[in-house]
Amino acid sequence: MKISITGITGLIGSHLIKLLSAPNADGSTNSVKALIRENSIVDHLKAFEDVDYVIGGLEDKESLQQLVEESEVLIHLAHFPGPVKTADELVKVNINGSFDLLEAAKNAKVKQVIFMSACAVFGSIQPDVGESSPLDESHPVQPSSLYGAIKSSIESFCFFHARNRSFDISIMRPVTIYGVRPDLPKSEWFQTVDFLATNYNIDVKGSTKYVSVDAVCQAVIKVLGNKEASGKIYHLIDGHIHNLELGRMISEIVDSFGEVEGVMGEEGVAMSNQAARDLGVEFKGLDGIKEYVKLVHELQNKYGGERHVENW
Template structure:
């Protein structure tokens, strides 16, 4: 199978491309290498891809380009069987500071991709959406029919992606699936996320810093579970035209998360607190019942198990990863 992964040098896209290569698929990665975080992490990911491709003797191609460039998008989509669309301007706070940029990349870039996929008659487009589409909870855990009232420009762009995908399915018969990810973490994760930040500080004898009172809760999803969901959708049409939560069905307060990391690495440290950041969700918690019914999805780790696994990975990869996290 020939698979295009947009944003394939990033955290989630990088793991997806690596997994597809290990499975023997031909993979093209499109990524602009946007310096939203340390580019060295993306370069490490691309090196992993090349190593895996060499070992498995499968075709791999990296294209440095932007989803906002229509011609580039058309060229990489042409010939693909499946498009896995991970490219986006990430970051809730980044979207508050620069809403035009997040709109251009996440909405216009997605329209470019859907148009190209329609013209190329691809088998399926799998789109990375986000729990940010929900906004303020009326009930928890979030089910897919929960009202969507995002509280950040980022969340609005993700919800717009979903509507665009649905329209292309209904109007043009283009099979699309939107996966609502709940705060994904794991090896090579973005350095500005709570888990990587807590671990980095504790490893270096610095107290973890919580923004707000720590009572906010999150449903963190281990990246291997996201990979499994996408791998299933390469072959399954059970979720075509639909949106599906991908979470852990578990949740934890930021306070408890910081304590979990601190207690494992540096129990003598006192947690510090700073002012809450605007547009951050107060609570997230996924119902994954629909994902289980449609594609057999089942989270593989509790949050505490996954965090412990990430800490082990961090310590084993500290030499190259930590300088990039702390830069």
């Protein structure tokens, strides 16, 4: 399968490329073309010699056209976070750039687009949402953040093209994603692991809805070339944890002498992941978080932390 991908240097992309580069179930292989910025961290991509890299960005129409040329599937993961001087720069790069990318995909006769949105598209929650009626993919979208508004806008462009039969679409809406990033210290909860591993005390508050990057990548692979996933949205959420409980769990795993203090966060809005489960996505729950914390701690011990900062 000929696949084009944006965001390969990010968290999801750096894990997804491993799956896309492996042989498919039928023994066939994928031909992958990826968009990368000239100043991106690419050390983790050296092992994937068969990937065809296109230098450019969402603001560069020529690179977008080159990216999707002769492709069957477009996986759009990229979100430009800045830095920017004004908010309208984020809008121009992400919304206008994604619009141009989808137009290029239509013109190149791409068959399927998989878009990585986010649960940030939700702001106001309907009063009937609760444990017995969790928030699902049919809930109205009313973003309360610029990030959510950007993702919601791109979703709308995807549906516009799908309804005009430009290509099939599948949309993913993950919550907070944990997983090892190419830039290790930017990995979710890394600072908490690092502080506790070096026996510092921490003070935490709030709570987090979480999903592993492995589950997110599973979802992408499950919809890839899947006609039954056409036009569908999938909420990718594994569970919810209070950051105080998370800190105590990390402290126990790394065998810290540091103390974990703070207050419990809110319980949060109940969300359904049934559509993703029906798709075949497997969620590991707290066991997945424990495996991840152990891995981050192992990498921290191997490469340093504040003891050997030059190795990061």
